[in-house]
Amino acid sequence: GNSVTQMEGPVTLSEEAFLTINCTYTATGYPSLFWYVQYPGEGLQLLLKATKADDKGSNKGFEATYRKETTSFHLEKGSVQVSDSAVYFCALSSWGGSEKLVFGKGMKLTVNP
Amino acid sequence: EAGVVQSPRYKIIEKKQPVAFWCNPISGHNTLYWYRQNLGQGPELLIRYENEEAVDDSQLPKDRFSAERLKGVDSTLKIQPAELGDSAVYLCASSTTRGREDTDTQYFGPGTRLTVL
Numbered sequence: 452g453n454s455v456t457q458m459e460g461p462v463t464l465s466e467e468a469f470l471t472i473n474c475t476y477t478a479t480g481y482p483s484l485f486w487y488v489q490y491p492g493e494g495l496q497l498l499l500k501a502t503k504a505d506d507k508g509s510n511k512g513f514e515a516t517y518r519k520e521t522t523s524f525h526l527e528k529g530s531v532q533v534s535d536s537a538v539y540f541c542a543l544s545s546w547g548g549s550e551k552l553v554f555g556k557g558m559k560l561t562v563n564p
Numbered sequence: 565e566a567g568v569v570q571s572p573r574y575k576i577i578e579k580k581q582p583v584a585f586w587c588n589p590i591s592g593h594n595t596l597y598w599y600r601q602n603l604g605q606g607p608e609l610l611i612r613y614e615n616e617e618a619v620d621d622s623q624l625p626k627d628r629f630s631a632e633r634l635k636g637v638d639s640t641l642k643i644q645p646a647e648l649g650d651s652a653v654y655l656c657a658s659s660t661t662r663g664r665e666d667t668d669t670q671y672f673g674p675g676t677r678l679t680v681l
Contacts, residue, residue, distance in 0.1 A: 455606075487672075494568075495607070495655065495672040540606050551597065551620060552670060554606025 453478040457541040457555035464531055466564050472526040474515075474541035474555060482543040484508075484517050484524040485552065489538040498526075498539070531562045566590070568673035570656050576679045582644035585676045589637065589658030596633060597670060598641050599655040607655050613639065643678075651680045 457474040464470060476482065486498040486508070499508030504519035515526045524541060541555040569588040577583050589596050594615050599607035610629065612620040615636040624631065628647070633639040643650055657670040 494674040495657075497669050497671075500669070542606070551609035551612060552599075552607070554608070556604065556606050 453482065453543060453545055453553045455541050455543055455553055455555040457539075458558050459556055461559040461561060463561045463563060466533055466562055467530045468562075470526070470528040470531045470535075470560070472539055472541070472558050472560075474524045474526065476522050476524065476541075476543050478522075478543055478545060480545060481519075482545050484515070485542045485544070486513070486515055486524070486526050487540045487542060487554075489540065489557070491537070495540070531560075533562050533564055536560060536562045568656055568658055568671055570654075570673035570676055572676055573674060574677050574679075576681065577646055578681050579648055580645040582642065583646050583678060584643075585641045585654050585656075585678075587639045587641070587656030587673060589639070589656070590671055593658035593660050593671070594636065595659045596639050597655075597657040597659075598631060598639070599657065601653040601655055601675070603652070610641070610654075646678075646680045648680050651678055653677050 454477045458472050483502045485500045487495045488498045489495050499510040501508040501517035504517055507516045513528045515524050538557045538559045540557045542552045544550050544552050571586050596613045598610040600610055601607040609623055611618055611624045611631050613633045616633055629643055631641045653675040655675045656673045659670045
């Protein structure tokens with residue numbers, strides 16, 4: 452079945468540090484890939500998505516590129532801020548976004564000033 | 565536009581008691597999902613509705629869990645009787661279905677944190 456493996460934290464960075472969160476997946480066909488973020492006390496929010504190979508999703512300074520050859524969707528940000536402190540989830544869906552999402556375990560990021 | 569609404573936000577019950585969670589999706593969203601998120605894990609789908617029809621309930625423990633979505637809008641998820649292992653956050657999400665070429669974003673509610681003592 453479909454599955455997602457992502458870096459597990461927790462991770463603590465200083466403000467303005469570079470962030471990479473690794474995510475690899477196993478899926479049949481051509482899944483869509485997502486990064487969701489959960490800020491403290493809030494619900495899951497879509498951060499970015501990509502629907503086909505070589506697509507790059509971007510939002511709020513975060514980027515991730517759909518790499519079919521390496522089955523990866525790593526999340527990057529060049530300079531993190533304190534406000535980026537949250538839990539980040541990588542996820543996939545096998546049929547656009549209307550089928551169920553399969554999530555990784557999540558990674559907690561803390562950014563210190 | 566209002567987001568996905570869930571209630572209650574928190575619930576503490578003793579084992580063997582019943583409990584129910586309510587979800588109101590975003591207006592116009594025909595697809596509704598219930599996920600369960602255990603501590604330190606990603607959410608896992610329990611059931612998915614397309615309008616009133618449950619189209620994927622393969623992960624729903626049907627001996628104790630039930631769900632309904634009357635009139636294709638609000639939904640209720642029930643557990644009876646609750647067990648200690650049911651302690652988790654129960655998330656509701658909704659989306660529109662525009663066909664395969666469009667990736668439809670799932671919008672999540674804040675969740676209900678259930679503690680079973």
